Amino acid sequence: MGNARKPREIRLSTTPTAEALAELRLGDIVYLDGLMYTAREGVYKRALEDKANIPLQLPSQSAANFHCSPAARINPDGSFEMGAVTATASFRFAKWLPEWLAKSGARLVIGKGGMSSKDYKDYFVPNGAIYLSTVGYGTGALLGRGVENVEAVHWNEELGLAQAMWVIRCNRMGPFIVASDLDGNCLFERENQRISENLHKAYEGTRPATLKRFGETDDKSDELIG
Amino acid sequence: MIPIDVIEKTAETLMDKAAIEIPDDYLEGLKAAASVEDGDLSSFVLQAMLENYKAAKEDRRAMCGDTGTPRWYVKMGNETQVEGGPVALEAALRRATAAATNGVPLRPNRVHPLWRTDHDNNVGIGAPEIEYGYEPGGEWIDLITVHKGGLFGTDYRMLFPSDGIQGIKRFFLDSLVAFGKRGLACQPAIIGIGLGGCKDTCMVLGKRAACLRTVGDRNTDPKIAELELEFTELGNSIGMGAMGFVGKSMVIDTHIEVGYCHTGGMQMSVHAFCLSSRRAVARVFADGRVEHRTDPEWFTDYQRRETVEWEMPASHEKSA
Numbered sequence: 001m002g003n004a005r006k007p008r009e010i011r012l013s014t015t016p017t018a019e020a021l022a023e024l025r026l027g028d029i030v031y032l033d034g035l036m037y038t039a040r041e042g043v044y045k046r047a048l049e050d051k052a053n054i055p056l057q058l059p060s061q062s063a064a065n066f067h068c069s070p071a072a073r074i075n076p077d078g079s080f081e082m083g084a085v086t087a088t089a090s091f092r093f094a095k096w097l098p099e100w101l102a103k104s105g106a107r108l109v110i111g112k113g114g115m116s117s118k119d120y121k122d123y124f125v126p127n128g129a130i131y132l133s134t135v136g137y138g139t140g141a142l143l144g145r146g147v148e149n150v151e152a153v154h155w156n157e158e159l160g161l162a163q164a165m166w167v168i169r170c171n172r173m174g175p176f177i178v179a180s181d182l183d184g185n186c187l188f189e190r191e192n193q194r195i196s197e198n199l200h201k202a203y204e205g206t207r208p209a210t211l212k213r214f215g216e217t218d219d220k221s222d223e224l225i226g
Numbered sequence: 227m228i229p230i231d232v233i234e235k236t237a238e239t240l241m242d243k244a245a246i247e248i249p250d251d252y253l254e255g256l257k258a259a260a261s262v263e264d265g266d267l268s269s270f271v272l273q274a275m276l277e278n279y280k281a282a283k284e285d286r287r288a289m290c291g292d293t294g295t296p297r298w299y300v301k302m303g304n305e306t307q308v309e310g311g312p313v314a315l316e317a318a319l320r321r322a323t324a325a326a327t328n329g330v331p332l333r334p335n336r337v338h339p340l341w342r343t344d345h346d347n348n349v350g351i352g353a354p355e356i357e358y359g360y361e362p363g364g365e366w367i368d369l370i371t372v373h374k375g376g377l378f379g380t381d382y383r384m385l386f387p388s389d390g391i392q393g394i395k396r397f398f399l400d401s402l403v404a405f406g407k408r409g410l411a412c413q414p415a416i417i418g419i420g421l422g423g424c425k426d427t428c429m430v431l432g433k434r435a436a437c438l439r440t441v442g443d444r445n446t447d448p449k450i451a452e453l454e455l456e457f458t459e460l461g462n463s464i465g466m467g468a469m470g471f472v473g474k475s476m477v478i479d480t481h482i483e484v485g486y487c488h489t490g491g492m493q494m495s496v497h498a499f500c501l502s503s504r505r506a507v508a509r510v511f512a513d514g515r516v517e518h519r520t521d522p523e524w525f526t527d528y529q530r531r532e533t534v535e536w537e538m539p540a541s542h543e544k545s546a
Contacts, residue, residue, distance in 0.1 A: 004269030027267055042342075071245075071288045071333040073346075083331050084282070086291030089378070089410060113408035135274045137412045137469065138290035138375070138502045141282035142274065160344030161334050175274055177267070177469075188408045191267075194472050195465045199403065202464040206396035210386050224404060 007177075014064035014170060016107055021130055024178045026187040030132055031174035035062040035151065035167060036110070038069065040088060042163025044096035046155060048103070055154040056167060059105030067093060067111030069162040071140070072150070080150035082168075084140030087112040087133075091225040098123040112137050114179040114188045116223055121184035132176040133187075139175065146173025189223065196221040228367050229514055230309040234318035236508050236516050240371045241296065241326030244506035245288040248279040249520040252416065252503040255441040255478035259414050268473025272414075275468075275501055290502040293332035294373035296323050296348050297355040299438065299524065303364025306512075316356055319369075324349045332373075357430075361528055362538055370507045370522045372437045379411030379498030382429055387492055391453075394421070394494060395460065401496040402461050402476055409469030412500035414478050416441060417461065420495040423485030432495035435481040437505060438524035445482055446530065454480045468501075483525065486532070 007029050012020060014034030024030070037056060039047075046052045056062065067090045072082040090111035097115075100106070101123055109115075110132045115124070124130065134143065148171035156164040179187040199220045208218070217224070260272040282289035298319050302308075308315045324347035327334055334346040336353045348354065381401045385393050398419065405411035418436025420428040444451035457480040467473015487493055509517045528536060 003264045005266045007266060007270055029270070068291065069333055069335075071291050071293050071331050073328050073331040081331055084288035084291040084293070084333075088292065113410055133469070135271050135469070136278065136290075136501055137409055138292070138500065139274050139278040140291035140502075141285060141287050141289050142278045143291070144287050145281060145285065160337070160342075161346050162337070162344060163342075175270075188470060191471045192407055195470075198465045202399055202460065203396070205392060206399060207389060207392035208396060209383060209393060210389050211384065213383075220403060224407060 011172065014062050014108065015059065016063065018128055021107060021128065022182055024130060024181060026178055026181055026185055026190065028178040029174065030176045030178060031172045032064065032146070032170045032176065033172060034064070034170060036064040036066050036170050037062050037168070038066045038166040039100070040067050040069065040093060040163060041096070042159040043155065043165050044093065044100055046158065048096055048099050054104070055165070059107065062167070063105055063107040065100070065104065065106040065109050067109070070166055072161065072166070074153065074156065074161070080153065082147050082150050083144055085143045085147065086138050086140040089113045090115060094119055101127040101129055108132055110134065110176060114186060116225060117184055117186035117189050120180045120186055124180060125182065125184040128182065130178065130182060131180040133179040135175045135177055142175070143173055146170050192221065192223065228306060228308045228510055228512055230314050230318055232510055232514050232516065233308065233315060233367065233369065234322050236510055237319055237322030237369055237371070238326050238329070240369055240506040240508055241322060241332070242330055244371050244373050244504040245293050245330050245332055246282050246286055247506070248289060249440070249503060249505060251440040251442060251520065252478060253279060256414065259475040259478060263467060263473055263475050265467045265471055265473030267469070267471040268467030268475060271468035271471065272475065288330055288332060290375065291333060292375050293335065294375035294504055295335055295353070296332070296371060296373045299357050299359065299370040299372065299522065301359040301361060301368040301370070301524065303366045304360060304362050305365040306367055308367065319354065319356055320349050323347070323354045359524065359529060361526060362536065365512050366509050368507060368509050368522070370438070370505065370524070373504035374433070374437055375500045375502060375504070376412055376498070379405040379415065379500070380496065382425065382493070382495045385492040385494050386490065389492060397494055398457055398496060399460070399464065403464060403466070405498065406466050406476060407470045411498040413468060413498060414475040415498040415500055416503060417457070417477050417480045418497040418499065419457070419480065419482045420493070421482060421484045422487035422493055424487070425493060427485050428493035428495045431483040431485050432497045434524060435483040436497040436499040438522040439481040440521045441479040443481065446527070450482050450484065454482050
């Protein structure tokens with residue numbers, strides 16, 4: 001590798017204290033210990049829109065919501081086999097997250113790609129929550145090694161294996177990157193801002209398309225997801 | 227006659243290898259990128275990926291939790307016959323896909339687009355895709371599985387002759403920047419570009435360019451080969467790296483494939499084959515022999531032919 005500096009590494013509980021979260025800086029590398037659950041659109045719809053009872057004590061058992069569908073199976077004897085775990089892109093869940101954070105008390109939202117700083121300021125900060133991004137993307141095998149045990153899978157019949165609520169016991173599960181802090185600052189926006197300052201150089205001499213498309217932006221600093 | 231049980235067994239092995247073993251050509255490409263990356267966070271990400279490939283092989287677990295959408299490319303020599311015919315062949319590939327989804331395990335990604343029905347086995351309407359190709363001469367069948375991941379990193383645009391190379395570059399950059407932000411394209415990746423054809427074939431060409439050619443392979447048209455190198459350099463000069471962090475690793479290699487198109491247009495598609503470039507290949511012979519490899523060798527002179535008739539080049543005649 002070139003002249004890269006190694007980022008700071010920290011171990012964190014999945015039911016973290018406010019003080020522990022306040023310590024975290026954008027770009028820190030985090031490894032998690034404790035219970036974590038997967039919840040994405042299927043779980044959000046069922047819990048928030050269909051008002052189903054959440055089959056877990058939140059946030060006392062876990063304050064860590066993983067946007068993930070594992071590569072896993074349920075064995076005929078009811079035990080679980082979990083191979084690789086990787087996050088899915090979180091911005092698609094913005095619709096449900098304000099209500100979910102308030103209801104679940106989640107302090108850690110773990111996923112791919114992060115949210116906008118507006119999302120962080122609007123409902124992460126008031127709920128004392130931060131966002132952790134997986135690394136890669138696709139360190140699925142490394143994250144799989146951090147799964148000490150699959151404790152349960154809920155709503156599998158209703159939602160299917162991919163959308164079910166998996167409850168995972170983590171032992172130094174990681175790496176994850178701190179992508180937002182308690183002030184609502186956004187790591188990806190910071191990086192995008194640095195990159196877009198110089199983007200015009202790469203574009204020099206290229207030609208905008210002859211036929212334009214509706215609904216597009218040509219603002220290269222646009223975050224595109226909001 | 228190729229024995230059908232060997233096809234099914236081989237197909238299951240391929241599903242397993244594709245999900246777990248990063249192909250050597252991509253691994254070498256990523257190591258080279260990691261050796262020059264100097265962005266702090268980008269560099270950390272690339273090192274973590276290299277560790278991840280190792281962990282996947284050691285533990286025999288899928289390298290990424292999103293194991294993509296398994297599909298099959300099947301190619302046959304002209305003299306090939308499959309025991310039970312094409313229907314038996316498709317049944318064997320569907321069975322292998324379902325069995326490996328449960329066996330490896332893979333993530334059961336495939337659902338009905340409207341009802342979200344999940345059979346938990348990656349099989350359903352139109353899934354897995356099975357595409358075919360043929361080569362003159364020979365009695366063998368190539369089974370190629372690709373588990374391309376991701377919802378991001380792919381785009382299509384109708385360009386026109388007046389857009390020219392500078393218009394192609396623009397759309398290439400637009401696609402990299404748009405999907406590279408926050409690392410949605412799971413870069414650095416092999417980028418496939420389809421040019422020409424019709425809209426559907428343009429997409430097919432770009433996807434095959436990304437998934438069925440290995441790092442370092444160049445198009446046989448020397449001018450296109452030059453463009454491939456130029457685009458890789460351009461993609462790595464935008465200041466972005468892994469996960470959309472400041473860096474310089476976006477593209478491990480660029481592959482361009484072309485097809486003849488409508489005289490007024492210049493269709494273009496861009497496909498990013500993610501950090502887990504899952505592909506595995508085996509050739510099965512009539513005597514039941516199986517040879518594994520990671521290079522699909524899909525784009526032969528025959529596949530890229532542009533004449534009405536096809537005459538085997540002299541160098542190939544002996545082996546055919």
